[in-house]
Amino acid sequence: MSGGDESPVCRFDRPLRIAALVKQIPVGESMTLGEDGRLVRDGLELEMNAYCRRAVSMGVEWAQQSGGSCTVFTLGPPSAEDVLREAIAWGAHAGVHLCDPAFAGSDTLATARALAAALQREGMFDLVLVGRNSLDGDTGQVGPEIAQLAGLPFAAGVRHMGIVGEELSLRLEHDDGWEDVEVALPVLLSVAERLCEPCKVPPALRAEVPADRISVITASDLGGGPWGQAGSPTRVGRTRAMQHHREVKVLSGSAAAQAAEAVALLAQRGALSPSVSPAVPAAVPAAGSSASDGTARAAPTGRIIAVLTEPDRPQVGAEMLGEAARLATAIGATVHALAFDGADIVALGTAGADAVTTFTGVPIAQDVASAVVAWAHVHAPWAIAGPSTAFGREVLGRSAAALGAGLVGDAIGLEIVDGELVAAKPAFSGALLADITCTSPVRMVSVRPGVLPLPSRREHIPDTFTHSITPCSRVRLISERRDDDVEVLARADAVIGVGAAVQPSEYGELSLLAALLGAELAASRKVTDKGWAPRSRQVGITGRSIAPRLYVAVGLSGKFNHMVGVRAAGTILAINNDPDALVFSQCDVGIVGDWHAVVPALAAALRHLD
Secondary structure, eight states, X not given: OOSSSOOOOEEOSSOOEEEEEEOEEEOGGGOOBOTTSSBOOTTOOEEEOHHHHHHHHHHHHHHHHHTOEEEEEEESSGGGHXXXXXXXXXXXXXXXXXXXXXXXXXXXXXXXXXXXXXXXXXOOOSEEEEEXXXXXXXXXXXXXXXXXXHTOOEEEEEEEEEEETTEEEEEEEOSSEEEEEEEESSEEEEEOTTSSOOOOOOHHHHHTSOGGGEEEXXXXXXXXXXXXXXXXXEEEEEEEEOOOOOOOEEOOSOXXXXXXXXXXXXXXXXXXXXXXXXXXXXXXXXXTOBOTTSOBOOOOOOOEEEEEOOTTOHHHHHHHHHHHHHHHHHHTOEEEEEEETTOOHHHHHHHTOSEEEEEESOOOHHHHHHHHHHHHHHHOOSEEEEESSHHHHHHHHHHHHHHTOEEXXXXXXXXXXXTEEEEEEEETTTTEEEEEEEOSSSEEEEEOTTSSOOOOOOOOOXXXXXXXXXXXXXXXXXXXXXXXXTTHHHHOSEEEEEOTTSOGGGGGGGHHHHHHHTEEEEXXXXXXXXXXXXXXXXXXXXXXXXXXXXXXXXXXOOOHHHHGGGTTOSXXXXXXXXXXXXXXXXXXXXXXXXXXXXXXXXXXXXXXXO
């Protein structure tokens, strides 16, 4: 299935037995924190995770077309039965509820183990569908962990899927590009938001689902475990809300007058000055040496911090190597880069690697995970870090499941506290930030690209080793393309966000303002749905969360699903011709007017700013 977005071919030779795995999560707007800093769950409004709605919908569609069945699984408290009822009302044949106090406190690995055991208990499935991410955690790692435990091939972010007999043709929507792959049944797939119509059923119809359509599985039904918190190799520490006070100063007058006043207010707030970048670490000494400023690593401990790099993402790899080198100074560790054929060994050493192991062979994620696990069994690393990209999430997820290791997903900061690795992880599109540690011998973490400072250069030629990748994956890569860089928005100091009211033919009218602000362009989901901007530029609850110095919302209504992605922005300037637009309650400075007139007026005011 190469080329455009033509409808994929679906030809079924037999009935398919399909499983859809779903999760109940809090509605984003209803979240509050208690005095202990943890999420208040009593009385919280709950719903099916948005990505899971597509898994159910696609599972039901293919079950009906093939004459097969779709069974829906969830793990959660008694209230989670509601998502099973919704799926059955949509057309699923049965629901399986993993419900037992023993499951409480499950992290992603404990959840994956329980779901994999339940799938095995219910018999062989031809196709297992999961949502690409869970909006409350945004790790994307349960799918590959289940695939590893169940011995299944895995493909992430399925946007189009076709089938002829036993062979699936898939188009995968990744962080900043696309892949076309083929794979034979059985397989586990995570689905993208735009794959199909979401499963949505009103409460009244959910209530009509007969109770006997849902079976309950307890912990004892699955064996000895351990389950829940006892089987979770990660621990959640301090949790805090990401609060950002907004001035909500909405202006009036002509476009020129409002623009001039807005620029003055932005200047007063420091929103027009280059922000203070995260401190760039001093040149970190190589193992056993000291820097010119006298800084030296702690006494050697034999510990290894491994950094999984990704082919063709040298900047992301450099970010993580610099951070790993900084952490290594605190615990006397060495930094090992896990790289691939064609990697620039000198550049890896300059960024922070004391040693480089080059994996030779085709870097298919499942095969790379097997190589990482084999390498880890030999070298016993203290920690393994990698990028929170489609590639990194599968490799690290599979590796964590195979090693029984704790894995913190999508971290935005790392520290050594009392000799332990603490990862700061955002949740609910940045509404919350939690400190998470791993209790396993190998600590694992995926890091969001673009959030770490690039390291300063050092002079070091790393030791080099090789490790062969053994091909075993049934996923066959047909073609791939990249249409953006995943770290661009994360690193942007200023961002201009556009809604569907701004036509792509009009983007050129924003170019002068963008140039004056040094801004990158972001978009709402409606814009990326229309194909007017890459998905990597989508900001919001099912897109990216960003924290620029200045965010300029052009023609955006201000709905929660978008604005939650910019809640960490330093200053928000909103432009809308509707004085009652919701965005004016969530900005620092608001201009009421047609953006066609306001944007050039802003550019003129910026050019005249002293």
